[in-house]
Amino acid sequence: MTSKTTPIESALRTIEIEKRAIDALKSRIGGDFEYTCQLILNCSGRVVVVGIGKSGHIARKVAATLASTGTPAIYVHAGEANHGDIGMITKNDVVMAISNSGKTEEIINLLPFLKRNAIPVISLTGDTDSELGLASTVNLDAHVAEEACPLGLAPTSSTTAALVMGDALAMALLEARGFTQDDFASSHPGGNLGRRLLVRVKDIMHSGEKIPMVKTGTPLTEALLEMSKKGFGLTTIVDSDERLKGVFTDGDLRRAIDSEKDLQTTLVDTVMSKNYKFISSNSLATEAALLMQNSNIYVLISENDEGFVEGIVKMHDLLEANVV
Numbered sequence: 001m002t003s004k005t006t007p008i009e010s011a012l013r014t015i016e017i018e019k020r021a022i023d024a025l026k027s028r029i030g031g032d033f034e035y036t037c038q039l040i041l042n043c044s045g046r047v048v049v050v051g052i053g054k055s056g057h058i059a060r061k062v063a064a065t066l067a068s069t070g071t072p073a074i075y076v077h078a079g080e081a082n083h084g085d086i087g088m089i090t091k092n093d094v095v096m097a098i099s100n101s102g103k104t105e106e107i108i109n110l111l112p113f114l115k116r117n118a119i120p121v122i123s124l125t126g127d128t129d130s131e132l133g134l135a136s137t138v139n140l141d142a143h144v145a146e147e148a149c150p151l152g153l154a155p156t157s158s159t160t161a162a163l164v165m166g167d168a169l170a171m172a173l174l175e176a177r178g179f180t181q182d183d184f185a186s187s188h189p190g191g192n193l194g195r196r197l198l199v200r201v202k203d204i205m206h207s208g209e210k211i212p213m214v215k216t217g218t219p220l221t222e223a224l225l226e227m228s229k230k231g232f233g234l235t236t237i238v239d240s241d242e243r244l245k246g247v248f249t250d251g252d253l254r255r256a257i258d259s260e261k262d263l264q265t266t267l268v269d270t271v272m273s274k275n276y277k278f279i280s281s282n283s284l285a286t287e288a289a290l291l292m293q294n295s296n297i298y299v300l301i302s303e304n305d306e307g308f309v310e311g312i313v314k315m316h317d318l319l320e321a322n323v324v
Contacts, residue, residue: 010150013148014148014156017146017147017148017156017157018148018156018157018160020145021144021145021157021158021160021161022160022161022164024144024145024161025142025161025164025165025168028140028141028142029168032138032139032140032141033140033168033169033172035138036122036138036140036169037169037172037173037176039094039120039122039137039138040071040094040122040169040173041173041176041177043092043093043094043120044092045072045090045091045092045093045094046072046073046074046092046093046094047063047066047071047072047073047074047093047094047095047096048063048073048074048075048076048088048089048093048094048095048096049062049063049066049073049074049075049076049095049096049097049098050075050076050077050078050081050095050096050097050098050107050110051075051077051078051097051098051099051104051107052077052078052079052099052104052106052107053104053155054155054159055098055099055100055104055155055159055162056075056077056078056098057159058098058159058162058163058166059075059096059098060075061163061166062075062096062098062162062163062166062167062169062170063075065166065167065170066166066169066170066173068184069170069171069173069174069179069184070173070174070177070179071170071173071174071177074088076088076089078097078104078106078107078110079106081106081110082106082109082110086110086113089113089114089117089119091117091118091119093119094119094120094121094122095110095114095119095120095121095122096121096122096123096124097110097121097122097123097124097132097136098123098124098125098162098166099123099124099125099130099132100125100126100127100142100155100158100159100162101125101126101127101130102123102125102126102127102128102129102130102131102132102133103127103130103131103132104132107132108131108132111132111135115135120137120138121135121136121137122136122137122138122139122140123135123136123138123139123140124139124140124142124162124165124166125139125140125141125142125143126141126142126143126144126158126161127143128141128143140165140169142158142161142162142165143158143161144157144158144161145157199284199285199286199321199323200281200282200283200284200285201279201280201281201282201283201284201285201287201288201302201311201313202281202282202302202310202311203285203321204285204313204317204318204320204321205281205302205310205311205312205313205317206232206311206312206313206314206317207310207311207312210230210312211230211236211309211311211312212226212227212229212230212232212234212235212236212312213226213235213236213237213238213242213309214226214235214236214237214238214268215237215238215239215240216237216238216239216240216245216267216268216269217267217269218237218267218268218269219263219264219265219266219267219268220248220253220256220261220263220264220266220267220268220271221263221264222268223235223237223248223268224253224263227248227250232299232312232314233249233250233298233299234247234248234249234250234299235247235248235268236301236309236312237268237269237272238309242308242309243306243307243308244278244301244303244307244308244309245269245272245274246269246272246273246274246276247272247273247276247301248268248271248272248273249273252271252272252273255271256271276301277291277292277295277297277300277301278300278301278302278303279291279300279301279302279303279313280302280303280304280305280310281302281304281310281311285313285318285321285323286323288300288313288318289315289318289323292315292318298314298315298316299312299313299314299315300312300313300314
């Protein structure tokens, strides 16, 4: 950054240069990219992503993204591979080598071993005519017109392009495998992400005797007692077979009072809400949270396909489960 360049100007210039590098990748997504996907999909082992230096950091991230989205993958440091870690690579694997120059000595030194064992090599380079690019089974072109570094030295645009190409590959494989949200959750069991994807309504809902419930034909006074006893601000209304017919809420009570209904003689099913929001107990808890937020409600009924009440979930339950 020169004395005439402000920090904001430098940042904006960097973003613009890297944006152009990413845009340029679009024209290179073709037959080589599709062949790379097929090599990996047909692989019975893992994708072993190798790199060193800044490319090594990108390789580690690409391996992690592949592994978390349905493609078994590990990262191997190219330098360590030359000192014993090459034994981590098996004949069932595919190697993905990331090197902007395509001349990284530590990676080039691995090629004889990979060739002898007929291990496919996918290279991601900035020079398709480099030694690595030419020796690979398939090469993904990630060259950039310029680095964002004003000195042209620090890997910036080149590492961004390699990272985006790796992400594009991981997402293409994810879709090709039919990788689902449940699959993603199973590989992220810890932390908020796993919790949001794994917790279902049935895991946190109130069920059984905790459900406020009265039969059709029940006087409002008895319905109010049930509401007060269970503490959800509503009661479900069911028929003689215990199929859900409606709900009576605090809002319905206010409307009944405003219309001067006699609480002693009025039957709850004459003032209940027949159009209520409900959700399946097998739905994700995050779906329940979204439905509550969009409907501006704080309590949600869980009803099965046969019309029976399965449970009740409150927004507070979702907060306690850390899914919102």
